Amino acid sequence: MTEALIAALFVFVLASFIGFEVINKIPPTLHTPLMSGSNAISGIAVIGAIVAAGERNTNLSVFLGLIAVVLATVNVVGGFLVTDRMLQMFKKKEIKA
Amino acid sequence: MSDFLPTGIQLTYLVAASLFILGLKKLGSPATARNGNVIAAVGMLLAIVATMLDQHVLNYEMILLGLAIGSAIGAIAAYKVQMTEMPQMVGLLNGLGGLASALVAVAEFWRFLDTGSPVPLDINISMLLDVLIGGVTFTGSFLAFAKLQGLISGSPITFPLQQPFNLLLLGAYVAGSAYLVITPDSLPVFLAVVAVSLVLGVMFVIPIGGGDMPVVISLLNSLSGIAAAAAGFVVMNNMLIIAGALVGASGIILTEIMCKAMNRSLFSVLFSAFGSGGSSAAGGAAAGATDQTVHSIDPEEGAMMLGYARSVVIVPGYGMAVAQAQHSVRELADQLERMGVDVKYAIHPVAGRMPGHMNVLLAEANVPYTQLYDMEDINPQFEQADVALVIGANDVVNPAARSDSNSPIYGMPILEVDRAKHTIVIKRGMSAGFAGVDNELFYKDKTTMLFGSAKDMVSKLVSEVKQL
Numbered sequence: 350m351t352e353a354l355i356a357a358l359f360v361f362v363l364a365s366f367i368g369f370e371v372i373n374k375i376p377p378t379l380h381t382p383l384m385s386g387s388n389a390i391s392g393i394a395v396i397g398a399i400v401a402a403g404e405r406n407t408n409l410s411v412f413l414g415l416i417a418v419v420l421a422t423v424n425v426v427g428g429f430l431v432t433d434r435m436l437q438m439f440k441k442k443e444i445k446a
Numbered sequence: 447m448s449d450f451l452p453t454g455i456q457l458t459y460l461v462a463a464s465l466f467i468l469g470l471k472k473l474g475s476p477a478t479a480r481n482g483n484v485i486a487a488v489g490m491l492l493a494i495v496a497t498m499l500d501q502h503v504l505n506y507e508m509i510l511l512g513l514a515i516g517s518a519i520g521a522i523a524a525y526k527v528q529m530t531e532m533p534q535m536v537g538l539l540n541g542l543g544g545l546a547s548a549l550v551a552v553a554e555f556w557r558f559l560d561t562g563s564p565v566p567l568d569i570n571i572s573m574l575l576d577v578l579i580g581g582v583t584f585t586g587s588f589l590a591f592a593k594l595q596g597l598i599s600g601s602p603i604t605f606p607l608q609q610p611f612n613l614l615l616l617g618a619y620v621a622g623s624a625y626l627v628i629t630p631d632s633l634p635v636f637l638a639v640v641a642v643s644l645v646l647g648v649m650f651v652i653p654i655g656g657g658d659m660p661v662v663i664s665l666l667n668s669l670s671g672i673a674a675a676a677a678g679f680v681v682m683n684n685m686l687i688i689a690g691a692l693v694g695a696s697g698i699i700l701t702e703i704m705c706k707a708m709n710r711s712l713f714s715v716l717f718s719a720f721g722s723g724g725s726s727a728a729g730g731a732a733a734g735a736t737d738q739t740v741h742s743i744d745p746e747e748g749a750m751m752l753g754y755a756r757s758v759v760i761v762p763g764y765g766m767a768v769a770q771a772q773h774s775v776r777e778l779a780d781q782l783e784r785m786g787v788d789v790k791y792a793i794h795p796v797a798g799r800m801p802g803h804m805n806v807l808l809a810e811a812n813v814p815y816t817q818l819y820d821m822e823d824i825n826p827q828f829e830q831a832d833v834a835l836v837i838g839a840n841d842v843v844n845p846a847a848r849s850d851s852n853s854p855i856y857g858m859p860i861l862e863v864d865r866a867k868h869t870i871v872i873k874r875g876m877s878a879g880f881a882g883v884d885n886e887l888f889y890k891d892k893t894t895m896l897f898g899s900a901k902d903m904v905s906k907l908v909s910e911v912k913q914l
Binding site for chain 1: 463466467469470471473474475476479480482483484486487490493494497498500502503504505508509512513515516517519520521523524525527529532535536539540542543545546547549550552553554555556557560568663664667670671673674675677678679680681682683684685686687688689690691692693694695696697698699700703793795800801802803805806809810812815818820
């Protein structure tokens with residue numbers, strides 16, 4: 350089990366570094382879309398929720414998992430769509446300019 | 447053959463993680479940003495589909511129903527929301543993500559409790575961290591939402607013994623967690639830890655003022671990612687850990703940018719309510735205000751100054767956004783350009799209530815983004831500008847940040863509108879900005895005030911300019 354934990358820690362730390370590298374130097378114009386886009390990605394919790402709600406059982410943990418599925422999906426879908434809505438406006442402007 | 451499916455799922459996760467990284471990278475440039483968002487969304491879809499194929503997931507119908515309900519709510523919210531309400535929307539979505547992550551830990555705890563199987567130490571610690579970070583993200587974000595939406599006062603809320611109380615809460619969390627590490631199946635203690643985490647989120651945001659909201663929203667964004675990563679440690683899923691870490695990193699970068707733009711350390715934003723130490727400075731400025739006069743003009747004069755200028759720099763602030771005046775502002779700019787005036791927009795990094803908010807609002811009003819200038823680019827140009835038109839901005843144009851070392855906003859980088867030949871300020875009245883500081887700009891000889899709501903005044907300016 351500890352081995353799995355160590356591997357997971359490696360993944361976490363390395364992914365954080367990738368995040369810092371990839372996102373550095375973003376123009377202010379894109380701060381809001383970046384934030385709502387990354388916000389949508391944080392809805393990845395939906396996967397954990399699906400696993401938690403996965404059992405064919407009606408107990409409390411499945412129920413909590415299902416609630417988490419709904420909430421995380423709102424986060425994911427709302428986040429990506431609203432980001433697209435914003436970026437669409439930027440794009441329209443580009444053609445015009 | 448039995449390995450085929452799990453391996454396939456893991457490989458799909460690898461593809462999805464790569465798509466997230468690629469999408470975030472493309473989000474960094476205006477030309478590719480929209481593509482990047484779509485790529486990240488495809489990554490998410492892949493990850494969800496792969497998870498549904500997991501052999502342990504048997505409860506398809508209910509989960510699909512949950513996904514459908516969530517998608518419908520999310521889609522409606524995304525299309526209904528006004529661009530001015532973007533910070534609230536992001537805050538709300540953040541909170542939901544945090545809550546979902548925390549619920550994963552709670553559900554997992556219940557599963558261990560139900561089956562009676564022993565909880566491994568590392569999973570146990572991950573659950574406790576997930577509950578804390580997810581819980582704080584949830585209540586903190588909802589409180590930020592309430593402040594932004596005006597449901598509760600945006601000013602810092604403080605009470606006696608606040609810090610000792612917070613330390614007590616933190617101590618309670620640590621003690622409860624230590625107890626649970628030794629006796630993992632104690633339901634009352636677990637619930638207490640959950641409750642303490644939720645209260646901590648409230649206590650974290652409640653003393654922070656409206657002016658610091660860009661920092662708070664960025665930080666909560668980061669926390670929602672870290673909460674998802676913590677949930678990943680609970681269910682030992684690399685996909686969650688990678689995506690969570692990426693979001694955590696991006697949130698921290700934005701938090702740092704916002705702090706720098708306000709010349710405040712993250713520590714001072716979080717632990718000292720703005721203005722609480724500046725009462726003497728505010729008092730001094732108010733005393734000074736009585737013997738200084740303000741030059742007020744009417745829209746006709748304002749239109750004349752603008753129409754006969756060679757170059758005008760427009761400085762939009764949150765007041766413009768609240769009044770929904772961005773469309774009138776663009777109309778004014780168009781009209782001035784038709785008359786041969788060179789028009790630029792100066793955007794302060796913390797204009798609005800979240801990073802980059804003002805850019806989005808102006809984009810909505812079809813302002814070409816080639817006309818938008820960042821603070822570093824526009825500041826040297828103010829001296830050549832005939833008129834700086836300040837619309838609903840206050841603290842970000844306060845020269846005290848440059849000159850008055852007693853001012854609470856001293857050292858904050860500002861837009862140097864007072865260097866322009868003339869400054870016109872559109873403002874409702876003489877009230878102080880979010881920082882609660884009086885603005886000496888309004889009393890300068892070169893400054894003229896147009897009192898009224900931003901939308902009203904700008905519309906009047908448009909019609910007056912047309913008559914020139």
